[in-house]
Structure formats: structure tokens, C-alpha cells
Amino acid sequence: MKKSEFITIGLQYALQKKQIEDVICSVMDISSADFIRLEDIDADHLYEVQKAFYKLSNGEPEEYIYKKAEFWDNEFYVDERVLIPRNDTEVLVDETIKEISKNISTEATSYIDVGTGSGCIALSILRAIAPLKFAESYAVDSSADALKVAQKNTQKLELSGDIVLVEGDLLSEFSHSDKYPLSKNLCITANLPYIKDNDLENMAASVIEHEPDSALFGGKKTGFELYEEFIKQCFQLKNILKLENITVFIEIGFDQYEVSKKFLEELGLQFEYFPDSSNIQRVVKIYNF
Numbered sequence: 228m229k230k231s232e233f234i235t236i237g238l239q240y241a242l243q244k245k246q247i248e249d250v251i252c253s254v255m256d257i258s259s260a261d262f263i264r265l266e267d268i269d270a271d272h273l274y275e276v277q278k279a280f281y282k283l284s285n286g287e288p289e290e291y292i293y294k295k296a297e298f299w300d301n302e303f304y305v306d307e308r309v310l311i312p313r314n315d316t317e318v319l320v321d322e323t324i325k326e327i328s329k330n331i332s333t334e335a336t337s338y339i340d341v342g343t344g345s346g347c348i349a350l351s352i353l354r355a356i357a358p359l360k361f362a363e364s365y366a367v368d369s370s371a372d373a374l375k376v377a378q379k380n381t382q383k384l385e386l387s388g389d390i391v392l393v394e395g396d397l398l399s400e401f402s403h404s405d406k407y408p409l410s411k412n413l414c415i416t417a418n419l420p421y422i423k424d425n426d427l428e429n430m431a432a433s434v435i436e437h438e439p440d441s442a443l444f445g446g447k448k449t450g451f452e453l454y455e456e457f458i459k460q461c462f463q464l465k466n467i468l469k470l471e472n473i474t475v476f477i478e479i480g481f482d483q484y485e486v487s488k489k490f491l492e493e494l495g496l497q498f499e500y501f502p503d504s505s506n507i508q509r510v511v512k513i514y515n516f
């Protein structure tokens with residue numbers, strides 16, 4: 228079928244020309260330059276392109292349709308089993324890398340990414356600090372499905388041998404030290420679900436309809452409840468394993484500065500906030516457990 232006829236079909240789906248081009252390039256695995264030269268869409272790709280037109284016009288996120296998302300200069304495989312990595316989460320990666328380069332001796336430190344999803348945080352950090360390596364690196368998720376996606380990404384980014392994927396609830400798997408040994412110093416990143424349960428008002432329809440609930444909702448009252456449990460587990464882990472230092476970086480919701488600050492102060496922790504691109508405090512470094 229002629230490319231021009233196909234563009235007309237795309238327009239009938241109320242798609243923009245750029246979206247139509249992106250669909251065709253992605254399905255046919257060709258560049259924009261190839262697209263300009265392209266005259267016909269071959270029969271093998273007709274169905275796939277039309278299916279993608281339909282999904283896009285239905286509000287399905289492009290990342291799930293194309294099965295890829297850019298994050299921190301890396302391309303990740305993504306599908307409906309994981310949250311699509313967000314640009315704002317790059318602040319968490321930036322601040323963790325700064326901390327590692329200034330204050331953390333990686334070979335004497337273990338690293339855990341909790342709620343890893345696609346693995347975008349952990350794998351971006353490991354790639355950025357290479358050739359440095361942590362003594363041990365782990366990526367935890369309670370969803371076996373999400374871990375399958377993270378596994379794909381460890382292969383895609385050639386980091387399979389550098390990180391152990393762990394299915395479990397927050398830090399619970401690490402209390403039995405034999406299975407997943409930890410060094411005396413620990414660096415943790417976590418982008419856990421933090422939206423208040425059923426707080427659908429502030430959420431885009433495409434997020435509600437397509438992204439996994441298990442990656443979104445963090446508790447009934449504030450949404451910060453899962454983080455509260457996680458931070459309590461950091462204290463427990465420190466006591467059980469007699470760790471020396473734990474430094475944690477978490478991403479919080481746009482409206483969770485007050486609730487998080489109050490909680491951290493009550494526990495006597497030290498902390499520092501970092502803003503996102505809209506100047507909202509979204510990342511917290513927590514230490515002195």
C-alpha cells in the first residue's frame with residue numbers, strides 16, 4: 228500500500244503527522260531519513276501499523292506501543308508490566324551519582340534499588356559509575372512480572388552479571404543475610420508507589436487506564452505510607468545486620484514535602500530535599516539511621 232494512503236488512514240484516526248511517522252518508523256524499524264524515501268508499506272507491516280494507530284488513538288502510551296522508553300540517555304524495554312520511566316526521576320539518579328562520586332566508597336558499599344520496575348534507576352546508576360562497582364548490587368520488586376522486564380533490561384544494557392534481581396516486599400529479603408549478603412555500608416534508591424489510593428483527580432487518564440496499579444498507589448491517607456514502612460525497615464535492617472551507614476534516596480509526590488518532613492523529623496533522621504525541573508521538592512536524601 229502507498230505510504231500516502233497510509234498517512235490518510237492515520238489522519239482518520241485523528242493522529243498527527245509526526246505520530247504517524249513515528250509509528251511507521253518504529254514498526255518497520257527504519258529511520259526518519261528512510262521514512263522520507265519510503266514509498267510503500269509492505270504487506271508484512273500493514274496490520275502492525277494499523278494496530279498501533281488504533282492503540283495510539285485510544286490513548287495508550289507510545290512507550291508501551293513501541294516497547295521502549297528513554298531514561299538517563301539509555302533506552303529501556305518497557306511494557307504494561309512496569310511504570311514508564313519519568314523524566315523527573317532522573318533527579319534521583321543525578322543526586323545519587325553525585326553522592327557516590329563525593330562520599331561513597333563503592334567497593335565497601337552494597338547497593339539496593341527498591342521498587343525497581345523496569346530497572347531504570349539501578350541500571351542507569353550502574354552504567355554511569357562504571358568501571359566502579361558496588362560490592363553487591365540488588366534490584367527488588369514485589370512484582371514477579373516487573374522483574375521479568377528488569378531482567379530484559381539488564382541484558383539489553385549488558386549488566387546481567389552486575390546486579391541480582393530479588394522478588395520481595397521492600398527490604399524483607401535482606402534480613403536473612405546468607406541469601407543476599409550486604410556490606411557494612413549501604414546505599415539505597417527507591418521510587419515506590421506514592422499516590423494516595425484512588426486519588427484519581429490528579430492522574431492522567433492514560434496512567435489510570437494503562438499503567439499498573441501496583442506501581443502507583445502507596446496508601447489510604449497520604450500515599451506516603453509505603454515509604455513509612457520502608458524507612459522503618461531501614462532501621463530494622465541496620466540493627467539486625469549491624470550495618471554502619473545507610474544512605475537512602477527516595478522520590479516523593481509533588482504534595483508530600485510536609486508529610487515526609489514531619490515523619491523524618493519524628494524519627495530523628497537527617498535529610499536533604501532536591502527539587503525537580505518545576506522547582507518542587509521531589510527527591511529526599513535520608514541518612515543517619
Ligand SMILES: C[S@@+](CC[C@H](N)C(=O)[O-])C[C@H]1O[C@@H](n2cnc3c(N)ncnc32)[C@H](O)[C@@H]1O
Nearest residue numbers: 310312342343344368369370396397418420442
Ligand atoms: C513507581 S514504580 C517505580 C518503578 C521504577 N523504579 C521507576 O522509577 O520507573 C514502583 C515499583 O515498586 C514496586 N512495588 C510496589 N510495592 C512494593 C513493595 N512492597 N516492595 C517492593 N516493590 C514494590 C512496584 O511493583 C513498581 O514496580
